[in-house]
């Protein structure tokens with residue numbers, strides 16, 4: 385089967401004056417099959433946007449072979465552009481055009497006629513709840529609505545491959561639900577969606593397949609289920625005591641937290657399991673000196689640290 389995306393040994397360096405170049409992408413290879421929702425994951429600075437920029441012909445690779453729908457991003461960049469649409473992190477809406485004109489401009493840019501655009505606009509306007517703001521300018525809209533317009537645009541055109549660079553990050557619930565629904569529908573019809581995010585939860589919710597990169601290198605790849613099985617879900621626990629006894633600290637250590645910091649009477653811990661977090665909480669509670677607590681899922685940064693540690697240790 386023809387791959388939607390094929391990346392082989394991609395390296396991208398940014399030159400610097402009198403210094404070693406910055407290697408933003410450091411020899412990555414992966415493929416994406418048509419109709420998949422593919423997530424490129426990694427903490428800030430990992431090289432996600434750089435990879436997307438190469439894939440969308442905005443910047444050339446330093447070396448390696450990158451094909452999009454079978455076309456080479458260097459030798460056949462025009463063909464690549466005809467096969468894709470992109471929502472980049474920055475500047476994705478024209479803030480001084482009305483929402484309607486944003487859609488018209490975007491559609492025309494992709495070679496659609498006005499009547500085609502008008503016809504298709506109905507579905508996305510309904511899906512994204514944009515009826516009321518069609519004649520307003522994004523500059524006057526809230527951040528959430530602006531984002532909605534930004535993402536809604538891609539469902540106007542039917543290029544085979546769509547790139548979303550952090551477009552779903554930090555979306556409100558309504559936005560996210562509409563986007564998830566639309567993305568899943570499109571993928572079912574054979575469209576390939578490539579998105580980047582630094583939020584694990586988001587990727588788990590949306591993606592069929594995931595590649596995780598850090599410092600420009602792949603540290604994990606597979607189906608979302610495979611990656612989940614790596615036990616990436618971790619929990620963060622913050623505990624404030626009026627007074628903290630020494631033996632409590634030792635008891636907590638026995639749970640082998642991934643990370644534990646104690647400052648004054650405040651403890652922050654990262655643990656691998658939900659259950660461990662609850663056990664530690666119950667231990668803290670029984671001390672009688674617990675003033676305040678918080679439990680949340682750990683940051684992706686913590687998860688990466690754990691993954692990298694495991695790589696170093698050589699454990700799966």
Ligand SMILES: Nc1ncnc2c1ncn2[C@@H]1O[C@H](COP(=O)(O)OP(=O)(O)O)[C@@H](O)[C@H]1O
Pocket residue numbers: 398406407408426427428429430431432433434435
């Ligand atoms: N145009 C550029 N010039 C120099 N360095 C860059 C440029 N773009 C990105 N970088 C560097 O490359 C690395 C990866 O950046 P980026 O791809 O934007 O990461 P991400 O999108 O994963 O947050 C970072 O260290 C960043 O500072």
Ligand SMILES: [Mg+2]
Pocket residue numbers: 432433434473549550
């Ligand atoms: Mg980025």
